Amino acid sequence: MAFNLQNSMEGLISVFHSYSGKEGDKYKLSKGEMKNLLQGELIMGDLDENKDGEVDxxxxxxxxxxxxxxCHEFFKDCDKSCGLLK
Known part of the structure; x- marks a missing residue:
């Protein structure tokens, strides 16, 4: 199990660094780099089911x-004292 966790963590770090540092600090993602990461790794890859390069x-x-x-899972236990739900 540790092997799978280690591989997963290495993969996350590798993806992060493949996008970071192109516009500045190599240990941080700029707004543009974050956008590219989301588009390249998450949004298009996961949402474009028919692989036509577009998301309908x-x-x-x-x-x-x-x-x-x-969001529902995150906020479901939040009560009125947190100020987010009424």
Missing amino acids: FQEFIVLVAALSVA
Whole structure:
């Protein structure tokens, strides 16, 4: 199991550094680098199901649904004292 975790961590670090440092600090992602990382590694790769190089509305709505679920999970235990939910 440690081997799988180590490989996963190495992969994440490698992807980060393949995008960072092109516009400045090699240990940070600029706004443009972050955009490129998201487009190249996450959005297009995961959403473009038919691999046509474009994300249509049906493919886009998958992202919206996934983000909604993730936000719901994050905030479901938040009470009124956190100031985020009414």
